[in-house]
Amino acid sequence: MAGADATGAGADAEDAVAGADADGGGAGTAQEGGTGGAGPAGHETRGGGADDSDAEGGEASGAGAEGREASGEDAEGGQGGEASGEGDGEAAASLSEAEAELAAQRELRERIEERKAAKKGSVAAGTALQGTAADLLAAVRAVESGEKPVASAFHEPEAAAPRRPAPAPEPARRPVSEASAAVAEPAAETVEAVSAVLTEGGAPAALAARTAAVLGEGAGDVLRADPWQLLRVPGTRLEQADGFARALLGPDCGPGDERRGTALTVWLLDQAALAGHTALTSAALGAALGQRGVPDPEAALERAVADGEVLVFQDALDAGPGAVPAPRATSGENAEGAEEEEVAMPVQVLLGLEQYALAEESLADGLARVLNSLPKDDAQGPSAAEWETAASRASGSAAELIRAVAGHGLVLHTGGEEARAEPAALLTAARALGLRVCAAAHGPDGRRRLAERLGGDADGAGDSDRPGDGEASDAAVTVAGLLSGRQGPGRDADGAFALDLLVVLDAPQLDVETAATLVESLPDGARLVLSGDPGVLWSAGPGRVFADLLAARCCPQVVSRTPDPGPLGELVSGIGVGELVQVEAPGKEVVIVPVRDAADAIHRTVQLVADSVPRAIGVPAEQTQVITPGHGGAAGTRALNTALKERLNPGPGRFGGFDPGDRVVYAPVPGRTAFGRVVGADPQGLRLDCEGASVVVPKDRVEQAVRHAWAVTAHQAVGRRWPAAVVVLPGDAAAALTRPWIYSAFGRAERHLSVVQGVAQALPQAVAERPAKERTTRLRTLLRPQQPQAES
Incomplete structure (x- = not known):
């Protein structure tokens, strides 16, 4: 993809973490729209923060606040999490909602821990493993009992020699860090100690409060003993942590340092989570470590597991419908003297963070209860x-x-x-x-x-x-x-x-x-x-x-057998099955606007929103939403919002870049967004009207949590619909397009859809050939024991 910044390219489960490149970070998270690269050509991937967590496995570099908070990761996704900003008119109200939700999540984790502690023994998942998988099981049990370090058992089983899944041992649980559930106000002495260590290592002292909140009490000592713990702070890039470690530890510090390998393993799994994965195969994680200079990835993984930073699982692979498991002879004999045969099933070794392992296991248990x-x-x-x-x-x-x-x-x-x-x-x-x-x-x-x-x-x-x-x-x-x-x-x-x-x-x-x-x-x-x-x-x-x-x-x-009506319903339904059909639109329900380049795309978009759609369709500009693949680039949300603001609500941006009347999207907590308008500002912060709820965003949160919203990404738009939508597809966005992205973007329009199209044949090609990017998860495997009962 010409001109694309591919330093942070993340693709699928095998290279999602590979995308978290030391050079590709910036302050953001996973850029929306990637289908195996860093997003459209020219999209910003450095310094300015990456954007929405792409459900399609986009760039997985950085872990910063701007991407997860201001991007409108939905998703609920999220994708994209819940649209929010719901309050009673004061900042305390919106904060209380976030705190209430975080408290509910903490209560969930406590219930999980109580239920896990009450279980006796492991959950049966089959008979004994042999070969590498058996070694892995013994290693996990040894780690849990504290007898010895983990054995070397992180290679995938050979496809030609399928293994039978063993009973899953109850993994050793670490207390969930409160920093992952809520940002508590750290003690002043802790912040001061962290600030001194950061200054000594050449890092900005402004990071002290955030670092202290993440690492907790004694954060200064933790950071001095293991400088790579700085990677736990959202927004930190690997090369920054390496430089910080060299400044503190001196020339003896190298890429093979055990502390670096463990911290990097956790960081890579965090990056994978931003791309949607709840776990990764050992092969993918080992390859990512090797790409970042770790000389012995296998040993680094072993240490991370032994230290309790990472959990290891062995999950049975789905052989597919109609597959017949291969029998394997055993040394035992049945009651009639005939030799018994075991049925072997292939397994894979997965590694993941406790946070998502607990959630996935709790979800499976809860669904079984329901x-x-x-x-x-x-x-x-x-x-x-x-x-x-x-x-x-x-x-x-x-x-x-x-x-x-x-x-x-x-x-x-x-x-x-x-x-x-x-x-x-x-x-x-x-x-x-x-x-x-x-x-x-x-x-x-x-x-x-x-x-x-x-x-x-x-x-x-x-x-x-x-x-x-x-x-x-x-x-x-x-x-x-x-x-x-x-x-x-x-x-x-x-x-x-x-x-x-x-x-x-x-x-x-x-x-x-x-x-x-x-x-x-x-x-x-x-x-x-x-x-x-x-x-x-x-x-x-x-x-x-x-x-x-x-x-x-x-x-x-x-x-459902209830189709969406009209030309728009027909168009979107066709996309859903992989066909970009040409529909009859006598009422101009669908209009294609070809463009030559990004500048032309911006010009035509502003013309459509401000003039053509209100005049020809009768939908005012405030009810028309622009959707584009990414935030950066020549025709990303930043460029489009600048042009649309100049035309629709010009002003000096005297309130942190915003003026009264600006359309904005607000993220009160990571992964949740609300659409609204700027009402004004006062010493308390920026005042917004978010879909009927009055919200005050503190001044120090405005830059991270608020963006202009005349133009948004598809992830930010999911779950909402507007009378009219203008979908902008500049030429450099061709590689970012997937069928789910196009389906989601085109489906946001209720009455009228304009497609500003500069990708030529890449559009039908994406619809036909690029389905959703896979995510590595364990839920389907965890639910598998429920299938016979449910299907009977």
Whole structure:
């Protein structure tokens, strides 16, 4: 890709960490839009912060605040996490929501620890391993007991000699760092000690408070003893940590230092998490260490496991449908003297961080509980006859969904925008049967649209603090609002949601930690419906929860037969199956605008938003959203926002680059965004109106947490829709395009879509040949024991 900065290129599970190049960092995270490179040609990947965590496995360099906070990683993704900024008019209100959600996550981790401690022995997953996998199992057990270091067992099993999975040992647990759950205010003496060490090593003293918050009490001593711990501070690049270590330790410090190998292993797994992976194969992680100068990657991995910094897993590989496991003779004989045969299954060695391992295991356990705790007695809920009567009043896929929910604790529902009517019909039917119901959308816009379908007050439902008038709007919440307790039914005496049925819309945006917190909060006997469009971009956070559940086939799946209408619905549906079809658009629902270069793309985009779409389509500029693959580059969000501001709301940017009336996107916590407008500023900070909620962003947070939003990335836009959308595809963005990105971007338009197109044949090629980038996760494997029971 000519002109592309490929120093931080991350591709798939095998090279996601390879993308976290020492040169490619900057202050950002994983740049959205990458499909195996660093993003479109010319996109900024240094210094200015990378951008959204790309569900498609984009650049995985840096781990900075700008990328995760101001980028609008959604995703729920996130992808892209929940759209937020929901408050009561003061900064304390928005902070209290974030703190409440973080407190819920800490409570989840405590429950996980209690449940794990209560388990006796390991969970059976098969019979004994042989060969390398057996050595690995012995090593893990030895590490857990403290008898000896880990043996050398980090090579993948040979494909020709498949192994049978062994019982998974209970891994040794380390206390979860509070810095990973919330940024506590460090003690003044700790900050002072850290500042002295940073100054001695030539690092900016301004990092002291953040470093002290991450490393905790005694951070100065920790940093002096192991300078590479600086890599735990978001935004630190590898070459910066290496320089800092050399300044402190002198010329004897080298790339083979054991401390460097361990810290680098953890850092690489953090980078992989930014690209969506919850674990990595030992081969991928070892290769990434070797690329960064570690002379003995295998030994570095062993030390990281022995120190408890990294967990190691052996997961059975899915041989695919119809595959017949290979038999293997054993030395034992059966009762009749005939030699028994074992069935061997291939396994792979995975390594991951405790944070995501705990979340994935908790999610699997919680889903198993939901599957198995549905009341069997009609006395504990509506009878089968009552459910059938409710289903008979519906039609098509809505009736199918009601019948599936009647008999199962967990149900998956797939479909587009119009298919949201089916979960709405389910909620109405379940409430009529006397059940306590609630539906959670990705953000305020999704909540508003759901409330409209339920017949509630759509305006009230858009505000996090005003649920709207009537029961219909009360049932519609956001995922963030539900978890924080600011919306929804509240919790019972045991801390579980006080409800009988939870429907989660926009389910592809759920990352593993958010999903685990939701499922862990469900009471026994409650039903869970996950609904969403499987064609959109995955979550910004690690995992691919909805896709893994669909692949595991552990519960009923209802596929909606309700298509999205009109030319836009036809276009997006075709993209979903890999075809870029030419649609008839007599009402100018779809317009293609060819451009020569980035400058032409910017000119035509401004013309469309400010003049052509309002005049020809009747959609004002404030209801038209521009979407482009990345933040950097000649036609990225930065360049487009500069041009659009100059035309639509010119001003000097006297409030930290913002003026009253500017359209912005605000990230109160990493991975969650809210769209809004600048109202003004005062000594407390920048005042925003975020979809009906008044928010004050402290002055020292504005640069990190607020961006202009006339133009956004597809990840920031997922979960929302606008009357009109202008999708900008400059020529240097060709390599960044994938089918899910195009599907998500084109699907944000309700009435009109303009495509400013400079990529020529790369557009249909991406639709046909570039599906979603794979993510390495463990959820499907963890759910596998549930399959026989669910399918029977």
